[in-house]
Amino acid sequence: MSRDRSEPLLSELSRPGRVGHLLAAPDACADATLDLPSELLRDDLKLPELGELDVVRHFTHLSSLNFSIDNAFYPLGSCTMKYNPKVNEDVARMAGFAGLHPYQPEETVQGALQVMLELQQLLCAISGFETVTLQPAAGAQAELCGMLLIRAYHRARGDTKRTKVLIPDSAHGTNPATAAMCGYTTVSIPTDAHGNVDLKRIKEEADDTTVGLMLTNPNTLGLFEQEILDVTKAIHDAGGLVYGDGANLNAILGAVKPADLGFDVLHINTHKTFSTPHGGGGPGCGPVVARGFLEPYLPKPVVARRASGDRAGELFLDWDRPESIGKLKSFWGHFGVMVRALTYITLQGDQGIRDIGEAAVLNANYLRKKLDDLYDVPFDRICMHEFVASGRRQKQQGVRTLDIAKRLIDFNIHPPTVYFPLIVEEAIMVEPTEAESKDTLDRFVQVMRQIAEEVETSPELIHDAPHDQPVGRLDETTAARRPVLRWS
Ligand SMILES: Cc1ncc(COP(=O)(O)O)c(C=O)c1O
Secondary structure: OOOOOOOOOHHHHOOOOOOOOOOOOOOHHHOOOOOOOHHHOOOOOOOOOOOHHHHHHHHHHHHHHOOOOOOOOOOEOOOOOOOOOHHHHHHHOOHHHHOOOOOOOHHHOHHHHHHHHHHHHHHHHHHOOOEEEOOOOOHHHHHHHHHHHHHHHHHHOOOOOOOEEEEEOOOOOHHHHHHHHOOOEEEEEOEOOOOOEOHHHHHHHOOOOEEEEEEEOOOOOOOOOOOHHHHHHHHHHOOOEEEEEEOOHHHHOOOOOHHHHOOOEEEEOHHHHOOOOOOOOOOOOOOEEEOHHHHHHOOOOEEEEOOOOOOOOOEEEEOOOOOOOOOOOOEOEOHHHHHHHHHHHHHHHHHHHHHHHHHHHHHHHHHHHHHOOOOEOOOOOOOOOOEEEEOHHHHHOOOOHHHHHHHHHHOOOOOOEEOOOOOOOOEEEEOOOOOOOHHHHHHHHHHHHHHHHHHHHOHHHHHOOOOOOOOOOOOHHHHHHOOOOOOO
């Protein structure tokens, strides 16, 4: 029989007369009701009545129901759920950083501006680009920023004929959404038999109406684009620019600089590659790195150093940028994330950065080879930091990829991303990251192999999974269309 892991609400735990703390009676002159309008006063307020221990246990139990990278394996393809070293948190919480106010005078925040400047320099060095903004709050907003830079570039040249953006059919959904938000139409480019974007189709489509190409490399199949230099050249020959979706930078860290591959602008998901917790809507930080000729269009303000005057040498926020695409994010972006990223990169050092990419790739290939006899892997090539398997063999036996994902929860493993990318039937996308040990990888292999066996011997076990959670299978359609977001 499964253990009941649900947790009652505080109001359900309430018992009349039970108290945690007794507040001292207010003295007469502190009567808070005196100036309040009578219609706002209540005779009765039904707060839960609980002892301190009841409250502590309630919240401790709730916290233990959370799944996180800190308590179990989280091989979420496309999301790079890697471990975030705690030292990043310590540094971001230092009073000098955490207590800053964004409207403080510049002379009092020189250290914070220095953090931004140093992070910018490191991101340029790692990616090979000349200029950068830290303002966007996430990958998706960074894409908008990058495509607005490209739009500004074409407009500044009076090149208004360009209206179409080429996007591979394996792309993350944010790519076409971004192009559409910039007022462009999109052309879907198919994936070829080897898992690359189809170069021939790109050459056919690229012309003087092409704004550019949005390309993820390694792509969302976890594969390095083998003809990348020809692809970027074809776009440049047509007068377009190439936007790099750098969400998968973790795989090539220290090995390849995206600028060397022909990208003109690229976003970096610091919350993936540079180890910031993500989920729950952020906060994230999606710096955009770009070639020098796009610098005039960067969002304002940018961090700059005063060249002359009384305060020569000081850092300041430069708003005087007539060609800028404008302000993109409130204040100066998510500063705490920048501190975490700078801490992580600095502590890794050059060799550490290179090791991250290598270990991430090694771990993914290890899992791919240990599982490819039982689960189909449609593009059978050395993969990068993740690989996409297919549950089509299991589907023929009556078990869907979704069922396999739910069964993994019984083993305290977070399900991989499923049904993405859309071009792979019954996709299962596994990204172990560099942070995991061989023991953890071996356990995952053993569990996945056990599940493959259960598909044949006891499919009902998989159909009914998960078996030991506060919430079992949801009605996914109802949950998406009529979500219940509050208790009442
Ligand atoms: C390939 C790719 N591009 C873009 C994004 C969007 O990034 P964000 O979630 O930070 O908006 C993601 C996020 O998962 C991604 O995997």
